[in-house]
Amino acid sequence: MQEYLYERNGDRFLVPAEVATRVKDDINYLVFQASGSLFGGYHENPLKRFYKQPIYFEELKKEVRPRSTCCFSYLTNNKKRCVTCPHTCAAFSASN
Structure with a gap:
């Protein structure tokens, strides 16, 4: 979703305030x-x-928008879970 793109890369895109407002409205x-x-x-x-x-997780020192569904990235060769993994985010939430 575009919001994800802007949240993750907002500092890379120099857009006028009215464009940023329009994106949020859209x-x-x-x-x-x-x-x-x-x-x-x-x-x-x-x-x-x-x-x-988005939820702020102290363990990550940043806000994360948890996914609703698993992307199964942990089943790929790198064996890592994505930052927005619903399983990881649930574990962080339970520890808070």
């Missing part, structure tokens, strides 16, 4: 206001259930 509309029909034959907006607010 994301707000797409995630929270748009009806399901905008996305095809859905009765409800399919993006809404996957959207999570």
Whole structure:
């Protein structure tokens, strides 16, 4: 989602304030206001259930927007979990 791109790389993109505001407004509309029909034959907006607010984790010293579903990156050759892993984030949340 564009918000992820801007959150993770915001300092790399020099955009006017009105563009940044428009992006936030667009994301707000797409995630929270748009009806399901905008996305095809859905009765409800399919993006809404996957959207999570960022949570600050002291262990990572940063905000993370936990994923709702696992990407299974830990099953690849590098065996690492992604920073937004729902399993890792749940463990951090439980320890707080």
